[in-house]
Amino acid sequence: MSTAIAQKRSFAAVLWDYLTTVDHKKIGKLYLYGGGFFFLLGGLEALFIRIQLIKPENDFISAGLYNEMITMHGTTMIFFAAMPLLLGLMNAIMPLQIGARDVAFPFVNALGFWLFLFGGIMLNVSWITGAPDAGWTAYTPLSTSSPGHGVDYYVLGLQISGAGTLMGGINFLVTIVNMRAPGMTYMRMPLFSWTTFVISVLILFAFPALTVGLFLLMFDRMFGSAFFDVALGGNSIIWQHLFWIFGHPEVYILILPAFGIFSEIFATFAKKRLFGYTAMVFATILIAFLGFMVWAHHMFTVGMGPVTNSIFAIATMAIAVPTGIKIFNWLLTLWGGNITINSAMLWSLAFIPSFTIGGMTGVMVATSVADYQYHDSYFVVAHFHYVIVGGVVFGILAALHYWWPIMFRRILNEKLGKLAFWTFFIGFHLTFFIQHFLGLMGMPRRYWVFLEHQGLDMGNFISTIGAFFMTFGVLVFLYNAIYSWLKEEPAPQDPWDGRTLEWAVAQPVPHYNFKQLPLVRGLDALWIEKMEGNGKMTPAEPVGDIHMPNGSILPFIMSLGFFIAGFGFIYQTDTDFAYILLFGGMAIALICMLIRSLKDDHGYHITKEELEKEAD
Amino acid sequence: MKGWMGKFKVLSLLGLVAVFLSACGKENLTALDPKGYGAEKSFDLIILPTVIMSVVLLIVMVIFTLALIKFRKKKGREDFIPKQVEGNQTLETVWTIIPILLLIVIAVPTVIYTFDLADEADASNSLNVEVTGNQYWWHFNYEGQEIQTSQDLYIPVGEKVYLNMISSDVIHSLWVPSLSGKLDVNPENENTLYIQAYEEGVYWGKCAELCGPSHSLMDFKVVVVSKEEFDQWVADMQNFDPEAEPESDLAVQGRELFEENNCIGCHAIGSSPVAIGPNLTNFGDRSKLAGTEEMSKENIVKWLLDPEKMKPGNKMTNAYPKLNEEEASLIAEYLLQLSPSEITPEAAGN
Structure with missing residues (x-):
């Protein structure tokens, strides 16, 4: 196999390349395409929700469909949009940032992606027969007693994609522990790689709780067990604990990478070293650690008693301290800098006030007695959208603008970028700020209709208008992506005067990333070389053969096997015919595993000669 | 003069706050x-x-x-x-x-x-109401008083009332925003919430935990009345005779239909503990029909003809023989005259 760049390949060849790829850069792109698609789907669902709530007692969609809509919106956005978009960015950038040629387990990386994609498709297939309708939290016994197969699709879809995520987390951990470039000590690692590392630990410990919960739910629904069935001696509250033991760390799995992204962008465009780097690293770790101690603040109204509520209230408030440290460090990074404001920077700057409001309401909802009012009202809806949209989505969009040149070899159009930003930003605050008040004015969350003459009309109307602004912003961004691809010139290697290793990689990024692994001499490795007049990284090794993994179709087929088996699990309650799918699917997956285990695949080497020839 | 000004300032400030809050x-x-x-x-x-x-x-x-x-x-500092x-x-x-x-x-x-x-020290000396959350209505059993009712919870003003809550199906959450924060109503264990209202009036109550398609229609009211009125209401409810003959002919016919169609199998009238459907003892006094709709004969007929339309996913749909419009109207006539007490939400609202 040659490394020569293929010219004008046929569509089938490109498709086959992507189906079999184990290259972290391509897998990163696949995650972005997949996550982007589900993001649009989730956004469409959100728009339907807002249209339904544009006026009191509206009948745009029916009550049952509305519950399906909210469930699918939440599930899709968290598991199939935010997570994969971030995993995509990590895949595309993190190995470059730590000076690695790929992730530790390229095959597993591909498997992780395909499991996510098939999980997402599985969930959305449910629209045909009726989507899950018990909320993205799927509280039992509502979820165990929900008729039809909607919740079954939820269980299987999440189980399949969750396995993929878990693999991704382990893969990143091993990569960061073992594959940092010479000289790249932990305390020289860029913040984005640090947050990738920390959230991989979170994934490793948090996802098993979800897996267990989903298995119990699956057994209850499909095999007649009664873990959550009160009438048979089960307990429905256990689900809430399992879900939130996963669910709260999940919030940090989403937000910490965004923190990493902003840290990179502020430093680059303020032309300053990140203020308080050490504090930033330890604040990240502390947030992650505390993130495991606070799950029950989602359950203040369950009736756990004053002792439990007090402990979890205080533990939750404690998280505000490291988060505050971060905000001030970012401000001080800007302070005294030479600030360039472009689209990437706009999204990052907008994050500061938006997320601070989200953090402020975070402390408010941590106050248990006040939470008796906030809980399950629109106040909470406003709070977590300020955190997830104002933090995570802003972060993803900032990162896309920032790293677009590396991933797609284009600089996104600035004018379109600014238009998308301002419409989305204004729409976001229009949609969600008023919802704080709606909640306190007595509007519970997940309400299909609100009644007339309850003072809720105006707020809901404003909120819906905001949703249209956000939609427009997203569409402009999409247009920008296509426009830049077709009309803009290829981007130079280091358009932002970057500080970290990913900007030291040649463009287009070679398959093997680094011809010679770079020698890292400090934090902001590239910046150090620039300041000392070298302009580029010093190699840490002579040019030599590079070992690369072979592509494989097995991850795709294996995931397909689990996907087919998923339908078997769901429909075996109706018909024995489904056992064919169940055992057939599992057989496909297991045979793939067997092939992978027994067939030696040593990869291949790109020889020194080839590398040298390419350089000419 | 100065004192007057000071008072005026405080008053106007309070007024401003009140205006702001009422706008909220x-x-x-x-x-x-x-x-x-x-x-x-x-x-x-x-x-x-x-x-x-x-x-x-x-x-x-x-x-x-x-x-x-x-x-x-x-400008001029680009490379700084x-x-x-x-x-x-x-x-x-x-x-x-x-x-x-x-x-x-x-x-x-x-x-x-x-x-x-969370302090429940005086629960045993207070009024205790056993609350059952159901898809999509609330049942209230006044402990030790032989009063069962649904949807409208009558309580005396100023007194602590303990609500001992449990669910018959999925998790609900009882929320009366103006009176108290919410507390979940779980199927496995009783949760206790006390409410103490400062002013008479009718307060909106909501279900705050997703419980199915009609989650947003699971409203109820807390009717806060004076102590005397409350005692009067208790006496009226206890003295109510479900066997008593209705006054109008139509209502008598309605009652016959009510019995023929075995409505009583789910809906108790009087203090019977049957609560598969809402207790109808003081149905005629209810502030709302089915939680959110205006209480009128027209609406009751609509409900009886097709409950699914008003409350998607409710348990009554198809659980009784089909009625025609005339039958529904007669039953409505009977239900509307079920009014054991002068103490009603309307009276309390004024």
């Missing part, structure tokens, strides 16, 4: 105009962190804005490379310690109030 939602629904003990405690802890955190937000915004104005790239500052121990210590102190200010009352609202 409908009276007796909004949590921003608390009229009960729990809601008041919650409100205190809504205000305190809001004020403290607003100050923090303000500080962040000032530094943020100044940084952007002062340090934005300027700022000093690469690593950090500042003093500053970092300051913004670690101050938030901790602020959080302690919030945490201390939080813990005190949390224990206060």
Whole structure:
């Protein structure tokens, strides 16, 4: 196999390349395409929700469909949009940032992606027969007693994609522990790689709780067990604990990478070293650690008693301290800098006030007695959208603008970028700020209709208008992506005067990333070389053969096997015919595993000669 | 003169606050105009962190804005490379310690109030109501009083009333924003919430935990009346004779249909503990039909002809023989005259 760049390949060849790829850069792109698609789907669902709530007692969609809509919106956005978009960015950038040629387990990386994609498709297939309708939290016994197969699709879809995520987390951990470039000590690692590392630990410990919960739910629904069935001696509250033991760390799995992204962008465009780097690293770790101690603040109204509520209230408030440290460090990074404001920077700057409001309401909802009012009202809806949209989505969009040149070899159009930003930003605050008040004015969350003459009309109307602004912003961004691809010139290697290793990689990024692994001499490795007049990284090794993994179709087929088996699990309650799918699917997956285990695949080497020839 | 001015200022300030609060939602629904003990405690802890955190937000915004104005790239300075500052121990210590102190200010009352609202010491000397959450209606059993009712919860003003809540199906959450924060209604264990209303009136209650398609229609009312009125209501409810002959002929016919169609199999009238469907003892006094609709004969007929239309996913649909419009109208006639007491939500609302 040659490394020569293929010219004008046929569509089938490109498709086959992507189906079999184990290259972290391509897998990163696949995650972005997949996550982007589900993001649009989730956004469409959100728009339907807002249209339904544009006026009191509206009948745009029916009550049952509305519950399906909210469930699918939440599930899709968290598991199939935010997570994969971030995993995509990590895949595309993190190995470059730590000076690695790929992730530790390229095959597993591909498997992780395909499991996510098939999980997402599985969930959305449910629209045909009726989507899950018990909320993205799927509280039992509502979820165990929900008729039809909607919740079954939820269980299987999440189980399949969750396995993929878990693999991704382990893969990143091993990569960061073992594959940092010479000289790249932990305390020289860029913040984005640090947050990738920390959230991989979170994934490793948090996802098993979800897996267990989903298995119990699956057994209850499909095999007649009664873990959550009160009438048979089960307990429905256990689900809430399992879900939130996963669910709260999940919030940090989403937000910490965004923190990493902003840290990179502020430093680059303020032309300053990140203020308080050490504090930033330890604040990240502390947030992650505390993130495991606070799950029950989602359950203040369950009736756990004053002792439990007090402990979890205080533990939750404690998280505000490291988060505050971060905000001030970012401000001080800007302070005294030479600030360039472009689209990437706009999204990052907008994050500061938006997320601070989200953090402020975070402390408010941590106050248990006040939470008796906030809980399950629109106040909470406003709070977590300020955190997830104002933090995570802003972060993803900032990162896309920032790293677009590396991933797609284009600089996104600035004018379109600014238009998308301002419409989305204004729409976001229009949609969600008023919802704080709606909640306190007595509007519970997940309400299909609100009644007339309850003072809720105006707020809901404003909120819906905001949703249209956000939609427009997203569409402009999409247009920008296509426009830049077709009309803009290829981007130079280091358009932002970057500080970290990913900007030291040649463009287009070679398959093997680094011809010679770079020698890292400090934090902001590239910046150090620039300041000392070298302009580029010093190699840490002579040019030599590079070992690369072979592509494989097995991850795709294996995931397909689990996907087919998923339908078997769901429909075996109706018909024995489904056992064919169940055992057939599992057989496909297991045979793939067997092939992978027994067939030696040593990869291949790109020889020194080839590398040298390419350089000419 | 000065004193008068001072008073005037305070009054006008209070007036402003009142105007602001009344703009914040409908009276007796909004949590921003608390009229009960729990809601008041919650409100205190809504205000305190809001004020403290607003100050923090303000500080962040000032530094943020100044940084952007002062340090934005300027003409002639494009290539300026700022000093690469690593950090500042003093500053970092300051913004670690101050938030901790602020959080302690919030945490201390939080813990005190949390224990206060969970204090059930005087439950045995108070009025206890057993509340059952059902898809999608509420059942109230006044413990030791032989009173069963649904949807409208009558309580005396100023007294602590203990609600011992359990669900018959999925998880619900009882929320009367103006009187108290919410508490979940679980199927496995009884949760106790006490409410204490300061003013008479009719308060909106909501279900706050997703419980199915008609989650948003699971409203109920808390009817707060004076102690005397409450005693009167209790006596009226206890003295109600479900066997008594209705006054009008139509209602008599309606009652016959009610019995023929075995409505009584699910809906008790009187103090029978049957509660598969809402108890109908004081149906005629109800403030709303099915939680949210106007209580009128027309609506009752509509409900009886097709309950699914008003409350999707309810348990009554198809659980009884099909009725024609005339039958439904007669049954409505019977139900509407079920009015054991003069004490009604209408009376309490005034």
